[in-house]
Amino acid sequence: MSERQESKDSLRKVVTVAASQEVAWRVFTDDIGSWWPLATHKIGRVAAVDAVIEPRVGGRWFERGEDGSTCTWGRVLVWEPTDRLVLTWEITADWAHDPELRTEVEIRFISAGAGSTRVELEHRGLDAFGARAAEMRGIFDSEGGWTGLLQGFVARADRAPRTEAHAATT
Amino acid sequence: MNVDVVLDALSDRTRRQVFDRLRRGPLSVGELADGMAVSRPAVSQHLKVLKAARLVADRAEGTKRIYTIEPRGLDPVRKWLDGVWDEALARFQAAAEREAKRETKAKGANR
Numbered sequence: 001m002s003e004r005q006e007s008k009d010s011l012r013k014v015v016t017v018a019a020s021q022e023v024a025w026r027v028f029t030d031d032i033g034s035w036w037p038l039a040t041h042k043i044g045r046v047a048a049v050d051a052v053i054e055p056r057v058g059g060r061w062f063e064r065g066e067d068g069s070t071c072t073w074g075r076v077l078v079w080e081p082t083d084r085l086v087l088t089w090e091i092t093a094d095w096a097h098d099p100e101l102r103t104e105v106e107i108r109f110i111s112a113g114a115g116s117t118r119v120e121l122e123h124r125g126l127d128a129f130g131a132r133a134a135e136m137r138g139i140f141d142s143e144g145g146w147t148g149l150l151q152g153f154v155a156r157a158d159r160a161p162r163t164e165a166h167a168a169t170t
Numbered sequence: 171m172n173v174d175v176v177l178d179a180l181s182d183r184t185r186r187q188v189f190d191r192l193r194r195g196p197l198s199v200g201e202l203a204d205g206m207a208v209s210r211p212a213v214s215q216h217l218k219v220l221k222a223a224r225l226v227a228d229r230a231e232g233t234k235r236i237y238t239i240e241p242r243g244l245d246p247v248r249k250w251l252d253g254v255w256d257e258a259l260a261r262f263q264a265a266a267e268r269e270a271k272r273e274t275k276a277k278g279a280n281r
Contacts, residue, residue, distance in 0.1 A: 008244070011252055015259045019270035027266040035265035037257055092177045100183055115270065121259065123251055126244055128190055129180045 010124035017117050021109050024117040025082040028107065029053050038063065053087070055079065061087050072097050077104065084108050089123065102130040171224050173250040176243070179223035184208055185216045189239070192226055196238045 017024050027035070033050040046065035051073075053061045059076040078086035085107045090099045103125040110118045180186055188202060199217065203210040217237055220226040225243035228235050 008241075011248055011255070013255050013259055015263050017263050017266045017270075019266040023270050023273065024266050027269050028262060031265065031269070035258070035261040037261060040257075092174075092181065098181060100186070101177065101181060117266075119259070119262075121255060123255065126248060126251070127193065128186075129177075129244075129247075130186060 009127045010122050011126065012123075013121040015119050015121075016112060017119055018115060019117055020115055021082050021111045021117045024119055025085075025109050028109075028119070029055060029081075029085065033064075036063075053085075074102075074105075078106075082109055100130050171246045173246040176223045176225065176246050179219050179225055182216065182219075184212070185220060188213065188216050189220060189225055192237055192239045196236050198231075198234045198236050200234070202237070 019027070030053075032053055036051040038048040038051060046067050046069065048063040048071075049066045050064040051062070052064060052070075053059065053076065055076075057076055057079050059079070060070075060072050061074045061076065062070045062072045064070050072090070074088035074090045076085070076087055078084055087105045087107075089103045089105050090097055090101060092098050092101055103123060106122045106124070108120045110120065112118045180189065184206070187206065191197060191202065191205065199210060199214055202217075203213045206213065208216075217226060217228070221228065221237075223243070224240055226237050227240050228237045230236075
């Protein structure tokens with residue numbers, strides 16, 4: 001594992017907010033539509049009226065246009081209310097969505113006393129920009145792919161001695 | 171270097187693989203092509219795009235061309251993202267503090 005070079009792999013931001021950890025989390029997630037600069041940073045063709053983070057792992061992070069259409073920015077990887085949020089970022093410079101261009105954003109909410117929260121943001125994976133993700137996808141896209149892997153697993157499970165299979169289910 | 175040019179160069183999966191391999195050390199065109207499921211001319215074409223975006227550089231070593239990663243190649247992207255987050259976080263901070271004040275007022279009014 002190569003050593004982490006923060007300046008190359010990621011960017012970091014810290015902001016201290018005069019709000020409780022709970023309020024900071026809620027405004028960041030539930031109310032993202034109220035503060036995200038939609039006028040300048042949106043990817044849909046129509047004007048964006050709202051931004052949403054679906055509150056669960058695997059949830060989408062997207063903008064909603066004035067015609068009701070949605071454009072995805074990424075997905076939720078980690079959802080730990082009031083503590084930690086990790087999102088994928090799949091947006092290009094001209095604000096188009098490209099799931100191949102994947103980086104990660106981690107946001108931590110740390111209490112800094114009553115009514116004060118330190119919010120730390122790290123945007124990482126900047127050195128590879130989805131290259132590793134593309135390699136992994138390449139493995140699964142190759143001959144056999146997911147189907148082959150699953151078939152191989154099923155075949156091995158079927159061949160396993162009865163006692164082993166039995167032990168696995170207990 | 172324009173951030174769109176850099177991200178455009180990285181928008182192709184094969185180009186990202188070439189870029190990722192060069193991050194681990196210099197390689198000749200032949201060595202790159204050997205380790206990939208694309209033809210040598212295709213690799214050359216991808217290298218041309220990466221070079222135009224200043225993500226990679228090349229030098230001659232005898233008859234071979236050796237490609238290397240440009241350490242500052244992603245700087246335009248980092249700079250752009252830095253600006254995006256500066257603006258977003260400033261607005262987030264203002265919104266969170268407004269909400270905190272609103273809640274404090276509401277609590278006070280309920281007494």
